[in-house]
Each structure stands twice: as C-alpha cells, then as structure tokens.
Amino acid sequence: MNARPQATAKETDHTEAPSCRRSSRILAISPLLLAVLVLAAAARTGGAPCDKSDMAALLAVKSALGNPPALSGWNSTVDCCSWPYGISCDANSGRVTDLTVFGREISAPIPAAIANLTALRSINFAYNQLHGSIPAFLGPHELPDLTFLRLDGNRLTGPIPPTATVFNLLLVGNQLTGEIPETFADAVFGDVELSDNQLTGDASMLFGAKKQLNALFLSRNRFRFDLGRVELPEAMDILEIDGNMVYGSIPAEAAARKWLSFNVSYNQLCGPIPQGKYTHRFGPKHFAGNKCLCGRPLAPCT
Ligand SMILES: *[C@@H]1O[C@H](CO)[C@@H](O)[C@H](O)[C@H]1NC(C)=O
Ligand SMILES: *[C@@H]1O[C@H](CO)[C@@H](O)[C@H](O)[C@H]1NC(C)=O
Ligand SMILES: *[C@@H]1O[C@H](CO)[C@@H](O)[C@H](O)[C@H]1NC(C)=O
Secondary structure (H helix, E strand, C coil): CCCCHHHHHHHHHCCCCCCCCHHHHHHCCCCCHHHHHHHHHHHHHHCCCCHHHHHHHHHHHHHHHHCCCCHHCCCCCCCCHHCCEEECCCCCCCEEEEEECCCCCCCEEEHHHHHHHHCEEECCCCCCCCCEECCCCCCCCCCCCCCCCEECCCCECCCCCCCCCCCCCCCCCCCCEECCCCCHCCCCCCCCECHHHHHEEEEECCCCCCCCCCCEEECCCCEEHHHHHHHHHHHCCCECCCCCEEEEEECCCHHHHCCCCCCCCCCCEEECCCCCCCCCCCHHHHCCCCEEEEECCCCCCC
C-alpha cells in the first residue's frame, strides 16, 4: 500500500528542484517529508551547515541517552543545525553552541560524548532522571565557551567537580554531596544555584565585595559558615540560604540592598536584624527558625 509514496519520496530526494506540481503532490502524500525539505532549505539559507564532528558527537549523545523517542528528530540524514529540538548552532561556523534536553524523562548518566562539543555555550538537561556523577569535562577547562550549565531536577550524586566553574551554575534538586570545591573561591560566577542537595561545609568563598555573583541559592543543604564575616557582592540581589547551619550575624549591608529575594530562615544566626528600606518589607518568614535573631520583624532585642 505505501510502496508508492516511499518510491516518490526516494525519487524526490535525488531531485534538485522539484516542480510546484510535484511539491503539492508530496504535500498530499507526505507532510513530514515536506517539513524535512523546508528545514533543509532553511539550513542552507540560514547559516553554515552543522560541523561534522559536532554532528557525530550529538549522535553519540543520543545513543548514550538510549535513543529516547524525545530525540527522534535528531536524524543523521538531516543537518543537525536544523534538528527540530534541542540544538542551536553558530551561523558562521556551524558549531553547536546550545544543547537543551529539558523535562524529557531521560534516565542515563551524562554522556561523555558531550566533551567533544567544544563550542558549547549552554547546556540544559534540567528535569530528567540523569544519574551518576557530574563529569569533570563540564566546565570551562574542556568547554571554554560554556557559561550556562543547568542540571537541576535530576538524580545526580557525588561531589561537584572542581572544574565546574561555570558562570551560571544551576544544580538544584539533585543528591550531590561533599563540599564546594576550593577552585570556586577564585572563579567568576553570576548565578550559583545549589539548593536541595546534601552539600556540606563552607560556602563563604562564594562571597566577596568585588565578586560578580548576583544570585546565590543554597537552601536546604548542610552548609556551615559564619555569615557575619562575609562581604555581600555588590551585585547580589538574591540570597536564599534557608535550611542550613549558617551561624554568626546578618551583615549590616543587607539593610541597604534592594533584594529581589532573601531568605535566611532555619539556620543558627544570631544578633540584631539590620534595619533598612528593603529589609523593612520582610516578614518573620524571612528570618524564622534561627538561634537568636532579634528585632523587627521578630521580637525586640533585649
Ligand atoms: C531520518 O529521516 C529520514 C528521511 O525523513 C527517514 O527515512 C529515516 O527513517 C529517519 N531516520 C531515523 C533514525 O529516524
Ligand atoms: C571525541 O571525538 C574523537 C575524535 O573524533 C573520538 O575519537 C572520541 O571517541 C570522541 N569522544 C567521545 C566521548 O565520543
Ligand atoms: C524561607 O524559607 C523557609 C524554609 O525553606 C520557608 O518556609 C519560607 O516560606 C521562606 N520564606 C520566604 C519569605 O520565602
């Protein structure tokens, strides 16, 4: 029954410029084939073809992920810059710059073949069931342009590798253990999101007046450090550290900050809450469950 459409498709594959009449016949027979042709045409006019070794690496990634149905559009007969899902390329070089496989219920370790996609700027594998540890190649040492790494909502275990000094590092909601690597002290971060793991130890090296860090999410881990001794980075307007074992006091400069988000509840903080224009809007839920914080919006200091 479908021998004819198949034959037609084959024939058309070898035809340089199908006539309009022929195209409309193909449309009637195979909208999917037309979509492929349109995408291929777009790839020709829209930029350089996909880098060959990047394409091979992506097919190795797909295979390592178990060829999931979600990635059926990653087809070796189609230029990878035209794949319907998950890939962006640099228009001049044809190198793959962005890799997104978000919320596709993929259960696998992070594929080693990603290390060969050396022009990647962003990787987003959030909300799958990735397991195993975070490989050491996911950082600027092996992927020099990588500034965005999002792996939140998976089942990753083990420590954060010292090489994961990615400007925007989003690892919320895994089962990561161990301490923040020492290499993070001298690295440049904009956004560090590590909430809902089982991380321990010091996180104070992420702070510092001169740092670019503007958002820090550490909630619900087991971090333990003296908040009274840190300098808030000038750009910081999000600080969520609730549910740890952070001690000391809240830095005075917190009072003058225009916070987008702030939560220090359920730690072991002490002393007067710095009072200012923005912290004045905060209710008890921003500060609850500490050892001996006092002053508005909690009970007065005695
Ligand atoms: C790739 O696309 C071609 C042409 O549309 C199709 O014949 C082939 O079955 C596809 N391959 C896979 C692995 O999906
Ligand atoms: C990376 O590419 C090289 C050369 O193309 C190849 O030999 C190697 O197997 C690839 N690595 C992975 C992890 O796919
Ligand atoms: C702060 O965090 C605690 C504990 O995670 C939560 O119950 C509370 O609602 C949060 N407060 C605000 C203002 O977000």
